[in-house]
Amino acid sequence: MSVLQLNKLVKRYDSVEVLHGIDLKVHKGEFLVLIGPSGCGKSTLLRMLAGLEDITSGSLTLDGKEINDVPSQKRDFSMVFQSYALYPHLTVYENIAFGLKVRKADQAHIDKMIDWAADILNLAPLLQRTPKQLSGGQCQRVAMGRALVREPKLFLFDEPLSNLDAKLRIQMRAEMKALHLKLQTTTVYVTHDQVEAMTLADRIVVMNVGVIEQIGTPLELYDNPVNLFVAGFLGAPAIAFIRGTVQNREGQLGVAVQDTQQGTENTFIPVQHVDVAVGQEIVLGIRPEFFQLQTAGQQSCILKVKVKFIEAMGAESYVHGQVCGQDLIAKTALRLDYQPGQIIDVGVDLTALHVFDANSGLRLSN
Numbered sequence: 001m002s003v004l005q006l007n008k009l010v011k012r013y014d015s016v017e018v019l020h021g022i023d024l025k026v027h028k029g030e031f032l033v034l035i036g037p038s039g040c041g042k043s044t045l046l047r048m049l050a051g052l053e054d055i056t057s058g059s060l061t062l063d064g065k066e067i068n069d070v071p072s073q074k075r076d077f078s079m080v081f082q083s084y085a086l087y088p089h090l091t092v093y094e095n096i097a098f099g100l101k102v103r104k105a106d107q108a109h110i111d112k113m114i115d116w117a118a119d120i121l122n123l124a125p126l127l128q129r130t131p132k133q134l135s136g137g138q139c140q141r142v143a144m145g146r147a148l149v150r151e152p153k154l155f156l157f158d159e160p161l162s163n164l165d166a167k168l169r170i171q172m173r174a175e176m177k178a179l180h181l182k183l184q185t186t187t188v189y190v191t192h193d194q195v196e197a198m199t200l201a202d203r204i205v206v207m208n209v210g211v212i213e214q215i216g217t218p219l220e221l222y223d224n225p226v227n228l229f230v231a232g233f234l235g236a237p238a239i240a241f242i243r244g245t246v247q248n249r250e251g252q253l254g255v256a257v258q259d260t261q262q263g264t265e266n267t268f269i270p271v272q273h274v275d276v277a278v279g280q281e282i283v284l285g286i287r288p289e290f291f292q293l294q295t296a297g298q299q300s301c302i303l304k305v306k307v308k309f310i311e312a313m314g315a316e317s318y319v320h321g322q323v324c325g326q327d328l329i330a331k332t333a334l335r336l337d338y339q340p341g342q343i344i345d346v347g348v349d350l351t352a353l354h355v356f357d358a359n360s361g362l363r364l365s366n
Helices: 042-050 092-102 107-121 136-148 166-183 194-200 218-223 228-233
Strands: 002-013 016-027 031-035 057-062 077-080 154-158 186-191 203-208 211-216 240-249 252-258 265-270 281-286 291-293 300-312 317-323 326-332 343-349 354-357
Touching: 002 042, 002 186, 016 042, 016 186, 016 211, 031 042, 031 194, 042 077, 042 154, 042 186, 077 136, 092 107, 092 136, 107 136, 107 166, 136 166, 166 194, 186 194, 194 218, 203 218, 203 228, 211 218, 211 228, 228 240, 228 281, 228 354, 240 265, 240 326, 265 300, 291 326, 300 326, 317 343
Parallel strands: 031 186, 031 203, 077 154, 154 186
Antiparallel strands: 002 016, 002 057, 203 211, 240 252, 240 281, 252 265, 281 354, 291 343, 300 317, 300 343, 317 326
């Protein structure tokens, strides 16, 4: 059952339209992540849900009732901002209690809810401190606690982890996931970080220039991107895109790849079970884990790859290289000592290729 439904939602500032007819259903109890590059409209959309931005046209319904004109304070949503938005002169207890006091909740209820939130978020020892006495992660927990105690119908998060360092972001991601699994409150979460999206979301909404490109579970989007934008936006390290022209060689259709530096054609990659035509310009997408170093399976094609450098990450290595002048990254658990400029044989799992039309950018169906 959908809690929140967006129907052809449009946002316009004067003559500039920044959101173009957004259709979306947010299901009860799900963790929905809006992701996209800066300026794609994801934060604007979240602020429209919160009632902080007016809706130009379209409808926003909550439990079947339109709320376009319902003021922010009456929507029963809780929003956590990137900046935490804590009152610096108030204690942690007072910051968390603020919304409840505005609603004139009785003191017994306030104490009960703060004890509950402090226990969940490990804030009990910090209740008498002020924000300047807290770390970034602790401030984020306080902001979450303030949202929790209101017991909202919907949580809205606007890039809440972006101000934290890398190690703390990982820790807070795990805590937020555990919190959602425990509370099951419907959540809409905005981020530009695809790792956050992949690890937190039940479903991901990929946005670009004010439109939705694709909606699905993290693995649906990773394994079956509808276009080049989605394929390139999700995945770390990034997917390799190899551009070429379809040819028929001895009855086998495949992509002939020209060396972008030399102008000579020296690589042919077979394409299986995809509807392509001779002469068609296409782009092959290859995830880093589907390159095979030192060993290659039966369903593989061997590429001559020029090594640029190696990132040794400990448990795995990333080999940065080029095939016909086009960049790729191969991911492996092997510890390698390839040298820059060295030419190596790299296998490609042909069953794992993503095939896109070079002109439209759309994925070609199997």
